[in-house]
Amino acid sequence: MQLADPIQEGARILTICNACRYCEGYCAVFPAMERRLNFPEADLNYLANLCHQCAECFYACQYAPPHEFAVNVPKTLAEIRAQSYQKYAWPRPLGSAFPHTARWAGYILAICLIVSVVAMAMLPGMDIASGDFYGVVPHGVMAGLYSAVSVFVVLALLIGVGRCWREWKKGLAELATPAALGSATKDVLRLRYLDNTGAGCTYPREQDSQSRRWFHHFTFYGFLLCFAATSVAAVYHYLFGWRAPYGYFSLPVILGTAGGIGLLIGPAGLYWLKQHRDPSIADAKQDGMDVSFLTLLFLTSITGVLLLALRQTLAMGPLLVIHLGIVLALFLTLPYGKFVHGFYRSAALVRYALERLAGEPPKPPSS
Numbered sequence: 001m002q003l004a005d006p007i008q009e010g011a012r013i014l015t016i017c018n019a020c021r022y023c024e025g026y027c028a029v030f031p032a033m034e035r036r037l038n039f040p041e042a043d044l045n046y047l048a049n050l051c052h053q054c055a056e057c058f059y060a061c062q063y064a065p066p067h068e069f070a071v072n073v074p075k076t077l078a079e080i081r082a083q084s085y086q087k088y089a090w091p092r093p094l095g096s097a098f099p100h101t102a103r104w105a106g107y108i109l110a111i112c113l114i115v116s117v118v119a120m121a122m123l124p125g126m127d128i129a130s131g132d133f134y135g136v137v138p139h140g141v142m143a144g145l146y147s148a149v150s151v152f153v154v155l156a157l158l159i160g161v162g163r164c165w166r167e168w169k170k171g172l173a174e175l176a177t178p179a180a181l182g183s184a185t186k187d188v189l190r191l192r193y194l195d196n197t198g199a200g201c202t203y204p205r206e207q208d209s210q211s212r213r214w215f216h217h218f219t220f221y222g223f224l225l226c227f228a229a230t231s232v233a234a235v236y237h238y239l240f241g242w243r244a245p246y247g248y249f250s251l252p253v254i255l256g257t258a259g260g261i262g263l264l265i266g267p268a269g270l271y272w273l274k275q276h277r278d279p280s281i282a283d284a285k286q287d288g289m290d291v292s293f294l295t296l297l298f299l300t301s302i303t304g305v306l307l308l309a310l311r312q313t314l315a316m317g318p319l320l321v322i323h324l325g326i327v328l329a330l331f332l333t334l335p336y337g338k339f340v341h342g343f344y345r346s347a348a349l350v351r352y353a354l355e356r357l358a359g360e361p362p363k364p365p366s367s
Helices: 006-020 029-033 041-050 056-060 073-088 092-122 139-167 178-190 211-238 251-276 284-309 316-336 338-358
Strands: none
Touching (some): 006 073, 092 316, 211 251, 251 284, 284 316, 316 338
């Protein structure tokens, strides 16, 4: 019988799993689970963030619904994971935004677009024909605003990770253990637990597929390439005094174009998979959080690509304002939406690596 509270339900289910242990080879969750006999909230939050929701265990489980035990590991851990996002959020009152991310993302996007349009109308002497972005929005305004928002976002994410790490009763020095950090980084970059030794995961349905892993790769590396493009452009501007716009074959443009393509393919593919997934394995209450993040990523990319293609036309000014408004909305929602899962999952992988390095053997199955 399922319990209403996700923490209690998680403890019930993992107690059953710990006695069975049929799924211990599927992912990191089960070996980590086997090092425990009891499942307090802190350990459940750790295991929930370690879960990649590949759903292999659900389809293999003899106790899954309609069995009376109703064991559903991916859905239950997804519910616990969402609660942990609220718990770790900084400032803490903003954690209440997680269940309503889609609504807040819409409000923030609308406000950012309105502010951008008003600001554009108030700025005199716009130079659109030359393709100069700073002729529309001065460099100081653009750099100052996004630098301030970026500092806030980084601070919120770091404090969140620090809170989860302290709850897991680990010292901050352990988070930087080279061997554990290296192992976790390799797992993150390869998305090891969506690979299943080459077969992929059972998502969106029971058949093995690499699609979720590849669309995650497009999204993740597309984001990194766009960040790299912005970083290189900053070096060009501040170190070499080279002013944008840069040529189509310059490094910032090549990196940004590749990243933009990744952020078109990845979010669109992940959205398509979400629409075709088995509803049994997911927490539908998180769909708004997931889709709003994918939408903002896609809109950021499509407006960026259009801006590059039309930067020497009269459409450049309005497109730049729209693009900057969307990017600002994306940045403001990063610490309070789906983006945070990458940080907490990475921290969980570091802890898992630390447990393996410590050589602690699994506990005997509970009877």
